[in-house]
Structures are given as C-alpha cells and as structure tokens.
Amino acid sequence: MNLKYMIFLPFIVIALSFITDFYTWQGIKTIGNYFANESLAYYLRFIFWSLAILVPTGLIVGFASAKFSTEQNLILRIFVNVFFAYTAAKLSFGVFLLAEDLFRLLFASFKFLFAESGLRSFTFISRNIILSSLGFLSFLLMIGVFVHAVFVNSYNFKIHNIKIEFEHLPASFDGFKIVQFSDFHAGSHSNIKKLTKGIELLNSLDADVLVFTGDMVNHKADEFEEFSDVFNEINPEFGKFSILGNHDYGDYVRWENESDKEENVQKLIELQTKAGFKVLLNENTIITKGNDSIFIAGVENWGHKFVKKGDLPKALVGIPDEAFVVLLSHDPSHWDLEVKNNLKRIDLTLSGHTHGFQFGIETKWFKWSPVQYVYKEWSGLSEHNGIYRYINRGFGFIGLEGRVGIRPEISVIELVSLSKL
Numbered sequence: 001m002n003l004k005y006m007i008f009l010p011f012i013v014i015a016l017s018f019i020t021d022f023y024t025w026q027g028i029k030t031i032g033n034y035f036a037n038e039s040l041a042y043y044l045r046f047i048f049w050s051l052a053i054l055v056p057t058g059l060i061v062g063f064a065s066a067k068f069s070t071e072q073n074l075i076l077r078i079f080v081n082v083f084f085a086y087t088a089a090k091l092s093f094g095v096f097l098l099a100e101d102l103f104r105l106l107f108a109s110f111k112f113l114f115a116e117s118g119l120r121s122f123t124f125i126s127r128n129i130i131l132s133s134l135g136f137l138s139f140l141l142m143i144g145v146f147v148h149a150v151f152v153n154s155y156n157f158k159i160h161n162i163k164i165e166f167e168h169l170p171a172s173f174d175g176f177k178i179v180q181f182s183d184f185h186a187g188s189h190s191n192i193k194k195l196t197k198g199i200e201l202l203n204s205l206d207a208d209v210l211v212f213t214g215d216m217v218n219h220k221a222d223e224f225e226e227f228s229d230v231f232n233e234i235n236p237e238f239g240k241f242s243i244l245g246n247h248d249y250g251d252y253v254r255w256e257n258e259s260d261k262e263e264n265v266q267k268l269i270e271l272q273t274k275a276g277f278k279v280l281l282n283e284n285t286i287i288t289k290g291n292d293s294i295f296i297a298g299v300e301n302w303g304h305k306f307v308k309k310g311d312l313p314k315a316l317v318g319i320p321d322e323a324f325v326v327l328l329s330h331d332p333s334h335w336d337l338e339v340k341n342n343l344k345r346i347d348l349t350l351s352g353h354t355h356g357f358q359f360g361i362e363t364k365w366f367k368w369s370p371v372q373y374v375y376k377e378w379s380g381l382s383e384h385n386g387i388y389r390y391i392n393r394g395f396g397f398i399g400l401e402g403r404v405g406i407r408p409e410i411s412v413i414e415l416v417s418l419s420k421l
Contacts, residue, residue, distance in 0.1 A: 014056040017083070020090045021052040024139075027097050030132040055079060055086050077190075077401060084400045085146030088359075092142040096135030100128060149358075149402030155194035157201055157395075158407040162381060164388055165416040168347055169324050170292030174417035178326070179207035179236075181410055182352025183245065183394035186227060187218035188401065198395065198408070199230050205412055207236040209287070212277065213352040214245025214301060214330030218398060219253045221268035224275075231275035238287050242277040243298040244268075245330035245353060246306045247398075280328060282311040284319055294324040297346075302338065303331030303353070310334060316344050326350065332375055335382075335389040348388050350413075354378040355394040356406035369406065379406075 028048050032041035062076030104127075169176075181202060189195045202210065217223040234240065248268055255261040269279045278285060280298025287294050297319065302310025310329065319325060325346045327339060332351040339349050356362075356379050360369025371378045382389045393409040 013083075014059065017056055017087060018052070020087065020094065021049075023097060024048075024090045024093050026127065027093055027132040027135045030127040030129060031136060034129040034132075051086065055083050059083055080399060081146070081150055081401050085143055088146060088404075089139045089142040093135040093139040096131050096138065097127075100131045145404055146402065149400070149404040151402070153404070153407060154397060154402040155191065155198060156403075156407050157198050157410055159201075159205070159410050159412060160380075161412045161414070162390060163414045163416055164348065164381070164390075165418050166324070166347055167386075167418045168345075169415055169417040169419065170289075170294065171417050171419050172290035172292035173294055173324070173415055176289070176294075176415040177206065177208045178211060178350070178413040178415070179205050179209070179410065180211050180213060180350050180390070180392050180413060181395040182213040182330075182392040183215040183355055183396055183398075184212070184224075184227075185215055185218050185247070185394075185396035185398045187220070187223035188396055188398050190401075192226075196230060198410075199227070199234075202410060203234045205410070207412075209238045209296070210234060210236050210240040211296070211326075211328055211350060212240075212242035213328050213350050213392060214243050215247040215352065215396075216242070216245070216272065217268060218247055219250055221264050221271055224268060224271050228271050228275040231277070235276065238289075239285075240275075240277045241285070241296055241298060241328065242272050242279050243328045243330060244279070244281070244300050244309075246301045246303055249301070249307055249309070251307060280315070282309075282314040284315055284317070284325075294326065295319045296326045296328065298328040299334070301330050302334040304333035304337065306331060312338055312342065316346075319344070321345075332377060332389065332391045336377075340384045340387060340389070346387060348390070348413075348415075350390050350392070350411075352392045352394055354391060355397065356403075358394075358397055358400055358402070358406055359404045360406045362405065 025048060028044055029041075032044045035041075058075060058079030062073055062079050179202060231240075244265070248265065250261050250264045255264075269281075272279050280296070282299055284295050284297035287296060297315045299310035299312055299315045302308050302312070312334075315327070316325070321344065325344070325348075327346045327349045329335065329339065329349055329351055331353045335349045335351065339346055354371050354375050357369045357371035360371070361367065362369075362379070367379075369378060377389070377391060379391050379393050382391075390411060390413060392411050393406055395408050395410065397403060397408070
C-alpha cells in the first residue's frame with residue numbers, strides 16, 4: 001500500500017465510523033426511551049456521542065503528532081486499539097439492529113400492500129427493547145473480547161505442529177525439523193518481557209533449521225537493533241535463514257531521499273546477519289546431512305498489489321532439477337501466481353504476511369477471517385500436485401496491538417520421507 005493512500009485512510013475510516021455511530025444510536029436511544037428515565041437517557045446520550053467524537057479525534061491527533069514517523073506514539077497506539085474495539089462493538093450491535101430493520105421493512109411493506117389506506121399505511125413499527133438490549137450486551141461483550149486480545153492474546157503464542165510427507169525427500173532428512181516464525185514487526189512491541197519469552201520459546205523447540213519469512217520491522221532497521229543479541233542466542237544445527245517482507249523496505253514512511261531508504265534496508269540486513277541469520281536475497285543455500293542434501297531458497301518480497309522485488313529464477317540458480325527445495329517467500333500470493341506452476345519443482349513454500357488479519361475464528365470444524373476476502377488461503381497448509389505451501393499466522397502484530405481469535409504462531413514443520421519406507 002502506497003504512503004499517499006495511508007495518509008487518506010484515517011479520514012475514510014473516520015467517515016465510515018460516523019455512519020455506524022448514527023445507526024448504533026438507534027438502539028441506544030431505544031433503551032433510554034424504554035426506561036423513560038430522563039437522567040438515564042441523558043447519560044447514555046452524553047457517553048455515546050462523547051465516544052463517537054473522542055475516538056476519531058484521538059486518531060487524527062495521533063496521526064498528526066506521529067507525522068508518519070517510525071517512533072512509538074502513545075496517543076496513536078491507544079486510539080488505534082480503542083478504534084478497533086469500538087468499531088467491532090458497534091458492528092456487533094448493528095447485527096441485531098439490521099435483523100430487526102429487515103423485519104420492520106417486511107411488516108411495513110405487508111401493511112402497504114394489503115391495507116386500504118395506501119401509502120399512509122407504510123409505517124415502521126417501533127424498535128423492540130429486547131433486541132436493542134441484546135445488541136447492547138453484544139456491544140459490551142465485544143469490548144471485553146478486544147481487551148482480552150490486547151492484554152492477553154497479543155503474546156499468547158501457539159505452537160502449530162505440522163508433519164508433511166514427501167516421496168521426493170532424501171532419506172537422511174526424514175524427521176528434519178524446520179521451525180518457522182514470521183511478521184515479527186519489531187516496532188510494534190512495547191512489552192519486551194513478554195516478547196522475549198516468545199523468542200525463548202523459539203529457542204526451546206530443538207529446530208534443525210530456524211526460518212523467518214519476512215516483515216522483521218514496521219518501518220526502520222533501528223526497530224530491530226535491541227533484539228539482535230537475543231536472536232543470536234538461537235543456534236540450530238543447520239542454521240538460521242530469513243527473507244525480507246513488504247514492511248522491511250521502508251515504503252510506508254517518508255525519507256529525505258532514496259539513498260537513505262536503501263541504506264535502511266542494508267542496515268536491516270546487517271542487523272539480521274549480526275543476529276545470526278543468513279538473509280536470502282533471491283538466492284539459495286545447500287544443507288547437507290549424511291550423504292544427502294536439500295536446498296533452501298529465499299526470494300525478496302513478491303506480492304500481489306505489494307512490492308515486487310522477488311526474482312524466482314535467480315533464487316533457484318544452481319539447484320539441480322532433482323533436488324528437494326524449500327522456498328521462503330513472504331507473500332502467499334506468490335505461490336498462487338508464480339511458484340506452484342513453476343517449471344522447477346519447489347517442494348515446500350513457507351510464507352506469512354496475512355497475520356490471519358489478527359481477527360477471526362479457527363476451530364476444528366470452522367475457519368473464518370476477513371482476510372479470506374483478499375487471500376483465499378490465509379493460514380495453514382495447502383497442497384497442489386504434490387507440492388505444499390504453509391502460511392504462518394505471524395509472530396507479532398501491527399495496527400491493533402492484539403489478536404482476536406487468531407493467536408501469534410510458531411510453526412514446527414517436520415519433514416517426513418516416504419523414500420525410506
């Protein structure tokens with residue numbers, strides 16, 4: 001997303017917020033009128049419209065004071081979180097109001113069609129206090145859900161264990177363990193103590209290889225500087241590898257000149273190298289175990305509607321046709337549009353980027369997130385003609401400082417060789 005669109009985004013969002021305010025107010029007003037208590041009605045009106053004005057004002061002040069810089073801005077952080085919670089709560093309330101309005105419309109239409117008084121009969125019945133009260137309870141419940149998302153779920157890491165069988169995997173690599181994390185977003189974190197525990201959890205998983213699949217920072221390389229030493233303590237037997245994501249290029253902030261922007265990218269690469277990562281920039285590396293070898297390739301970001309610096313042919317140079325290949329590619333759209341139909345077989349692609357929208361529902365039987373309307377596959381394992389892609393839900397967060405339903409993820413991917421059988 002281009003910076004110029006980001007400038008206008010808050011104002012578009014605020015306009016939509018006021019639309020939901022006026023709709024939600026219909027339910028709040030019904031509750032106040034039902035109790036016929038002037039004092040209650042006054043306080044409900046005062047609290048509701050105060051919030052309706054305060055939340056978007058806080059967003060504007062936060063964005064203005066940040067001046068699109070990369071510094072942590074307390075006002076902006078607070079009001080972004082409040083805005084997400086408040087908007088979700090209003091939408092939850094709106095579901096009840098919308099259901100009621102559909103019934104009121106049908107009832108009014110029925111009267112209009114069958115009553116003799118003509119157009120004068122087209123009137124809406126009053127709102128029902130029960131539905132308005134249920135909507136208000138859902139409003140309060142959604143606020144509670146977001147409080148939990150910010151204060152509990154943001155660092156409530158979930159380990160996903162995945163076994164994938166390959167006929168093509170050399171026997172020596174049977175049981176080979178790849179630990180993947182993605183979307184660290186160093187600039188978003190304020191609770192370093194909890195974050196460090198997550199990094200220590202990465203270190204405890206006995207990985208053969210640790211891979212990071214992009215977006216180490218939000219904007220600037222400096223965000224990662226304080227974490228270099230912590231990551232340097234993680235030393236898997238076969239190394240650590242990383243790639244760049246769309247946020248790692250500094251595209252979402254203003255720079256004095258293009259040279260400063262390029263220097264920022266180089267600094268981030270140097271900091272990751274200092275932390276022990278080999279940063280794969282459209283290149284590959286060989287891993288040897290016993291008499292067998294596999295290749296890990298990494299492309300720079302290649303995303304639909306995002307920066308395209310990835311060069312897949314270049315990343316695969318020198319890899320034999322018969323070799324087993326693991327590709328690191330930040331944006332999952334790359335697999336759909338280039339990788340899965342590539343002439344050179346790529347056995348496993350590891351991606352991130354979506355965060356699962358940091359909002360959704362995942363159960364054994366049901367899976368939903370708003371991000372699915374942008375990315376058909378947005379988390380977990382996909383297969384196409386015997387090759388696989390895994391999409392990590394992200395280690396960190398951006399925007400909302402929390403996660404509703406979609407917990408931060410560490411993926412433990414075990415490769416299983418069918419050739420040994």
